[in-house]
Amino acid sequence: MKLIFNQLTDMEIYGWEAFIGDWLFIFSFAFLALEFLRYGLREKMSWGLIGDVFTNYITLGAFIGINYLIIGGFYVGVFFYVSEYAIWTIETNWATVAICIILADIMYYWQHRFAHRVNVAWATHTVHHSSPHFNISVAYRFGPLDGVLPLPFYIPLVLLGFNPFVVFFAEMFVQLYQTLLHTEGFGKFPRIIEKVMNTPSHHRVHHGSNNKYLDKNYGGIFIIWDRMFGTFAEEKEEVVYGLVTPIKRNDPFSAFFHGFYRLGQKVFYTKGLFNKIGCLIMPPGWEPAHQKRQIKQ
Amino acid sequence: MPSFKQTVAGIAVSTVIVIGGAYMAYEMPSISEYVVSYDSSSSNAATVSEIVRETPEFGDVATNPVSGSDLSFTIHGIERSYGKVIVMVYGDEDSYRNYDPNGLLAYEELSINSGTVTVSFENIGEGPFAITFFQDEDGNGDLTLQGEYPIEGYGGSGMKTPYSEPSFEKASVGLGSHNFKMHYLK
Structure with missing residues (x-):
């Protein structure tokens, strides 16, 4: 009990966040080696795959660069500014951190659903989905503005009184759990786990471009949110990874910017101001009514 | 995709869970009373x-x-x-x-x-x-x-x-x- 309820300092929480994140990153390389072995044994190894892995880590580098230079300070600043207006003061111990992780997981669900269903957010999140492969390196494939997207969704937790450091930790924790799901190496886990937790099987579905699998399984740690809110699909047919309209190119530049390029094109070629706004805020497949677009895809 | 109604209901349920959860965390103070015995004869000279x-x-x-x-x-x-x-x-x-x-x-x-x-x-x-x-x-x-x-x-x-x-x-x-x-x- 003492361990669970003992008060933690901000620096301890921050330390744990860095510790877990860094070691998982190193672990991911070891795991990637195993996955390469698996690809090799199944004779699925190709230059395309290797190029894709490089592209994934280059987008990660670009993402970290953008976060470091532009978003990071802003994000932290907003959190601490908002925390001044928190309605409660929630103490920091492992019990409250655990609660914060569960709540951050709900917020993650909505943030993720938003990223898929609002075109301007999809322009950045599409990068993560543009790989035709599925291994742990894909988890590190990020879009240019993936770092700012979560901000409005986690502010409520700070406003309710969670310490900003705890919210950062919880965000990171959900993200890191998600990272581990990017693999074809595991089939399905026992039923009880598949019912409650998000698993590699559920997340493969999320990355599928199969019609049945589109816009499904947004969950982070728990899959129950998808089951509750009607966005769940079970893995049945074989998953075809990637986008409905694949990017076809493997280079990091195309991968990183294709979302905003496509969005820009769509907005540019759509006629009428309201239709242009519609292109930004409606789901990705949305077309203005009674109007033929002249864009060629 | 879930209908608009389902989406609104989902957001409402999520809001309740988040506020309820945060309140639970607010009511969960860090432990501070794990020493029960008190030796009154102990030295006052700190x-x-x-x-x-x-x-x-x-x-x-x-x-x-x-x-x-x-x-x-x-x-x-x-x-x-x-x-x-x-x-x-x-x-x-x-x-x-x-x-x-x-x-x-x-x-x-x-x-x-x-x-x-x-x-x-x-x-x-x-x-x-x-x-x-x-x-x-x-x-x-x-x-x-x-x-x-x-x-x-x-x-x-x-x-x-x-x-x-x-x-x-x-x-x-x-x-x-x-x-x-x-x-x-x-």
């Missing part, structure tokens, strides 16, 4: 062994352990740099309630170098302890009030908000290391 003026870093617990027989705490959130932080440790309910200086287990004046001060007491007994402190900004040795409200920084164990006046039981902490916050109304 000595200040160490005053560390730095923010605790991750890993401090492992590399610089506070031994189980020390009472140690860090006061965070010191916003103004003038004056000294005056720390008082009480060991019984009556002296705590009456702010009786004769009932103090320990009294210390700490200078401020950064936003936090850390102090640790050796041989102070087993507790429980109730701690109060204030930032003596004008150097008069007392917490200065304007009307009913302090105009200097203040705080103590068991104080969740600047307005709480915890009982000795609520305020009591055991040996080990603790974190407290300095509150300011002005």
